[in-house]
Amino acid sequence: MSEEKSLNFIEEIIEEHLKEGKYQSILTRFPPEPNGYLHIGHAKSICLNFGLGIEYNGKTNLRFDDTNPVTEDTEYVDSIKEDIQWLGFNWANEFYASDYFDTLYEYAVKLIKKGLAYVDDSSAEEIASQKGTPTQPGVRNKYADRTAEENLQLFADMKVGKYTDGEKVLRAKIDMADPNMHMRDPIIYRIKHAHHHRTGDKWCIYPMYDFAHGQSDSIENITHSICTLEFIPHRPLYDWCIEKLEIFPSKQYEFARLNLTYTVMSKRKLLQLVNENHVSGWDDPRMPTISGLRRRGYTPESIRDFCDRIGVAKRDNLIDVSLLEFCVREHLNKVALRRMVVFDPLKITITNYPETAEILTTDNNPEDPNGGVRDISFSKEILIEKDDFMENPPKKYFRLAPGQMVRLKSAYIIKCDEVIKDAAGNVTELKCTYIPESKSGSDTSGIHVKGTLHWVNAADAVKVEVREYDRLFKAEDISSEEGDFKDYINANSLNIVTGYAEPSILNANNENRFQFLRKGYYCLDKDSSKEKIIFNRTVTLKDTWAKEAKKA
RNA sequence: UGGCCUAUAGUAUAAUGGUAGUACGACAGAUUUUGGUUCUGUUUGUCUUGGUUCGAAUCCAGGUAGGCCAACCA
Numbered sequence: 001m002s003e004e005k006s007l008n009f010i011e012e013i014i015e016e017h018l019k020e021g022k023y024q025s026i027l028t029r030f031p032p033e034p035n036g037y038l039h040i041g042h043a044k045s046i047c048l049n050f051g052l053g054i055e056y057n058g059k060t061n062l063r064f065d066d067t068n069p070v071t072e073d074t075e076y077v078d079s080i081k082e083d084i085q086w087l088g089f090n091w092a093n094e095f096y097a098s099d100y101f102d103t104l105y106e107y108a109v110k111l112i113k114k115g116l117a118y119v120d121d122s123s124a125e126e127i128a129s130q131k132g133t134p135t136q137p138g139v140r141n142k143y144a145d146r147t148a149e150e151n152l153q154l155f156a157d158m159k160v161g162k163y164t165d166g167e168k169v170l171r172a173k174i175d176m177a178d179p180n181m182h183m184r185d186p187i188i189y190r191i192k193h194a195h196h197h198r199t200g201d202k203w204c205i206y207p208m209y210d211f212a213h214g215q216s217d218s219i220e221n222i223t224h225s226i227c228t229l230e231f232i233p234h235r236p237l238y239d240w241c242i243e244k245l246e247i248f249p250s251k252q253y254e255f256a257r258l259n260l261t262y263t264v265m266s267k268r269k270l271l272q273l274v275n276e277n278h279v280s281g282w283d284d285p286r287m288p289t290i291s292g293l294r295r296r297g298y299t300p301e302s303i304r305d306f307c308d309r310i311g312v313a314k315r316d317n318l319i320d321v322s323l324l325e326f327c328v329r330e331h332l333n334k335v336a337l338r339r340m341v342v343f344d345p346l347k348i349t350i351t352n353y354p355e356t357a358e359i360l361t362t363d364n365n366p367e368d369p370n371g372g373v374r375d376i377s378f379s380k381e382i383l384i385e386k387d388d389f390m391e392n393p394p395k396k397y398f399r400l401a402p403g404q405m406v407r408l409k410s411a412y413i414i415k416c417d418e419v420i421k422d423a424a425g426n427v428t429e430l431k432c433t434y435i436p437e438s439k440s441g442s443d444t445s446g447i448h449v450k451g452t453l454h455w456v457n458a459a460d461a462v463k464v465e466v467r468e469y470d471r472l473f474k475a476e477d478i479s480s481e482e483g484d485f486k487d488y489i490n491a492n493s494l495n496i497v498t499g500y501a502e503p504s505i506l507n508a509n510n511e512n513r514f515q516f517l518r519k520g521y522y523c524l525d526k527d528s529s530k531e532k533i534i535f536n537r538t539v540t541l542k543d544t545w546a547k548e549a550k551k552a
Numbered sequence: 553u554g555g556c557c558u559a560u561a562g563u564a565u566a567a568u569g570g571u572a573g574u575a576c577g578a579c580a581g582a583u584u585u586u587g588g589u590u591c592u593g594u595u596u597g598u599c600u601u602g603g604u605u606c607g608a609a610u611c612c613a614g615g616u617a618g619g620c621c622a623a624c625c626a
Contacts, residue, residue: 006566006574033626068625124624133622135554169624179555181622190624209626232557233621254557256619261563267626309575311565315558316619323564323576333589367589398587407585440585452585518586545587 008312010048010253014056014224026058026223030084030091031213033065034076034197036267037282037289038083040303040324041258047307048255049226050089061220062091066098067212069196077197079282083290088300093220097212098198100219104207105159107215107245108170108189112151116244117188118144119154120171127169130176131184137177138184144173158191161204165191172211174240182237186210214238217250225250228257229314258310259318262471263288264478264485278489279472285525285536286472286493296469297513297523297538299335302328318477325539329521332538336515337364340376340409340454341501343466343519345383347458350414352433353380357457360440362410365515374504378411381458383500388453389430391419396548398450400430406451409517413438413447454517461500464533467525468495505533515541 007015017023028049032038038046053060062084066072084091111117120127120143132138146154151170158168170189178184188211193204214237217225225238235252242249259265264273265288273279273287282289285296293303306327310319357379365371384400393401400406405415418431438445475481475488499516508514514522520540528534 008565012568031626035626065626071625127624128622131622133554136622137554138622166624181555184622187624192624206624208624213626229557230620231626233555256558309564311575313558313565315564317564320563320576326576329588338586366586396587409585411585413585443585449585451587454586515586515588518588541586541588543587548587 008255009314010052010224010226010255010312011055013253014052017223018056023223026052026056027061027092027221028052028058028224028226029061029063029217029220029222031063031065031216031227032080033068033071034073034080035068035071036076036271037079037291039265039267039270039287039289040260040293040306041265041288042083043087043290043303044258044307044310044312045226045228046084046087046089047304048312050084050091052224052226053092058223059092060089061093061095061222063095063097063216063220065209065213065216066096066196066198067206067209069192069194069206072197074197079291083294086294086300087290087303095216095220096198097207097216098196100212100216101199101203101207103219104212104215105205107241107247108155108207108211109152110245111172111188112155112170113148114244115148116173117170118146118151118173119158119168120144120185120187121168124166127187131181132176134179134181140176140185144171144185155189158189158205159203161193163191165193167191170205172237172241174237180233180236182210182233183240186237210234210237211241214241214250214252215245215247217252218242218245218248221248222250225252227252227254229254229316230257254314255312256314256316259316259479260288260324261318261321261476262473262478263321264473269485272486273472276486278486285467286469288472295526296536297332297521298328299331299513302331305331321471328539329542332513332515332521334367335365336513336521337371338362338366338515338517339502339505340456341464341466341499341505341516341519342383342385342454342456342461343497343499344386345500346386346389346427347429348382348384348414348432348455349429350380350382350432350434351417355380357459360410362440376410376502376504377457377460378408379457379459382408382455383458383461384408384453384455386427388451389416389427391427394549399453400451405435405447405449406453407438407440407449408455409452410440411455412436412440413443413445413449454519456500456502460503462503462505462533464499464501464505464535466497466499466522466535466537468497468537469493470495499535501533508533513538 030049050060169187171185174183176184189205283291283295357377359375361373388399400416407413412434414432414434420429422428435445470493473488474490521538522535525534525536
């Protein structure tokens, strides 16, 4: 029964560490910067980090990497926590890099005392030009020669606010000729007279990422610090700081970040879409954000399944968004309540049906044995989808056509007798007859039809607004396209239509997931109200007929 | 033109020196009161050139291709 699942390279490393006794247990962390909302790429990292903690009986901390007060905000802290919990994960501790500002300051002092850091008065431009290029070594300036005492005093003066932003920085003294640019005396502290979302105005100097992240890992005793590939060149610096500071040796491991077709996956670009009103907000259902996917109707289960299927490796990847759609369809198929909704109605009059209505029952979910049933009303006037009728059907079209029969789902078989058209020649109504012996559940007619249609009773259909979403971008791989990413925005990514739903839709709540029969999966939008019911289309059903029709 | 990382089917991901497998996609068929679901089958792959070895996707060397690195961002 237990087909052993192969390990990804990080699991292999951890199992080796556990086996050889390097660690008794593992501790990972998820370290977002609170400067934007989490997206599906973060979900990959969350599932990896928290998943490892669960898999190996370890723990995972949530640590906000809040070392840059000018871009960070508590709004983002709150959204990040909500998204992680919604995905189904619990952190052992909620920490902030800013919790460690005092310790980090002492660490910097220690480096200065060891002669491994100095205060530099150069401008940003000077520092950049002295840094050299990847092919040319950098040069050290005169400030590198300052004594430890002088540096200590200067750094203390920086801390108490004696200087303005940019006037001085603290640099690690490593090697200006290192082929790795990050080792060319990197800046580790800068002056920012800015209000911090947690420490307020206590500090006017803030550590850089490279002087905060590894040390924070070390302070928390993180065993496996997992990040994305672009941090590989930072690893020597990560190790250098830990070694010189003589603190707990956390280790960094890097995996390839997620890229998805037809979307962008950078907080900077997503922020731009929000700020420039290309979308309604971070939680716009077209956004690849966790909050957008949630509003769209994606389930945590489906996102976790997706992260599981895409795997973890070190090569760059571009995952087809159809895999994400497959995952959500697979989950929703099992849990969604079936309902009938007609989007583009065509009236049918059943000429041999009595004037009184009849109550029929139908499954809430044929995939769920405990799903139960519901009542639906049936009468001589019903609505079907315009697409479900063709006056001159092609071969293999087994919907309604003149003289052809179809089953109305959970009701009767009907036959199309007459087509009514308006002056312009548009079909406006169909006259049909029904087969009384063909009632669902007690069919004695002996008639077999190929097609089954969804329908609603014209008399009690409920009008709803349905928001249909398409991909946000027209290009599959935006990073490979010329020009600005916004040139590839799909102008038709939102299409609002009216649907005519069976009355049971009035009982819908925000937790419900629906399958509108033969159409797709839907959920109530947060904008919905009693007066105006609004649904989001999560994803369509697979439509092999549409594919077939396209071929012809 | 420096350093680092990576290269297996259309897209991902396994095979840890010994039969190249899995998922999604695509295609074909069966079932179906959702042209959904389910089931069955088919299809396509080790970047390249050498070397080591009885045996190489795997180890070594050269090439090629892609990615990352020169923010007082993370």
